[in-house]
Amino acid sequence: MTEASASAATSGSSTSRARMNIGEVLDRLRPDFPGVTIPKIRFLEDKGLIKPERTPAGYRKFSADDVERLRYVLRMQRDHYLPLRVIGEHLDAIDRGLEPPPIDPVVPTVPQVALAADGLPSAESFQRRDQLRISRRELLKIAEISEELLGELERFGLISARPGTGHFDSDALVVARTARELADFGLEPRHLRAFKTAADREVGLVEQVVAPQKAGRDPAARARAEETVSEIAALSVRLHATLVKIGLRSR
Incomplete structure (x- = not known):
């Protein structure tokens, strides 16, 4: 054009x-x-x-x-x-010619999740360690979920507060918002246990690969192990997403 x-x-x-x-x-x-x-x-x-x-x-x-x-x-x-x-x-x-209501600022401001150009998490996004700490009340408000839904997500091991603080991080917020959106399609937290089980298996596989590097005392080797974890994690998510897409197309 x-x-x-x-x-x-x-x-x-x-x-x-x-x-x-x-x-x-x-x-x-x-x-x-x-x-x-x-x-x-x-x-x-x-x-x-x-x-x-x-x-x-x-x-x-x-x-x-x-x-x-x-x-x-x-x-x-x-x-x-x-x-x-x-x-x-x-x-x-x-x-209808009206003005939309003013948008109240969201407090606290939540960092944007680093995504690759294709919309999938990059290796860098797995390395990111933000210091976001939000209370239970703030999590409910920002994620727009009910106390009942949050309780079920905790019961099925999908969300947990940081040990010893009672605060939640940005990953918990992403899980909560995603669970709320999935609930619109009739998927309840009990249905999401399969995702948690699959994620735990992938984590175990990644840890198995990098275990020899982490076992040593060389700081450089341990740093390389952290980079390897991020790269494998990003690749596994890409593979998982692509396999799901292929599976849906074949139906």
Whole structure:
């Protein structure tokens, strides 16, 4: 798309005429949202947050307004951790000429998880050690989960407070938010035990590989062992995600 047509797509009646395919939309969004994917865009469409036009052949055609709505949704998810239901209410207000409610700052501010360009955790993300400490009450508020759900996650060993502190870290927050999103699809904490069991097995395999390096007293060898752990962990997540994707495609 030329600069002239891109400009026309954002002004007046030209907005209703200029249309993009889903690949072009992805190219526009990825500089600001590297983790966005075509399935993610389709999922947001299924949730009714965007409504691209369809050609007679069934292909999606997006307007500049559709792209801006996507930017709004992705920004609200990334920066303010708003659930899709609330974001949908905001968009409905905007559609009716109203101003969406002001977004209260989230306290404490949660660091962004380091992700590779393909949306999968990088080796560096496994090395990251933040000092985030949040109380139980803060975890419930930021993750938007109930005390009952948190209790079940603890009971099944999916979340635990830091020993001796009673505080939770950023990993606990990610697990809590993910569990809440999975609950929207009917997956309860008892269903998630399989993920914990699989993760424990992967951890055991990684530790087995690096055990000889960790056994020595050489500080350099132990440092290399930590790097090896991070690299293997990232590769195992990539393999796991890809195998799940392959399995779903074959059904």
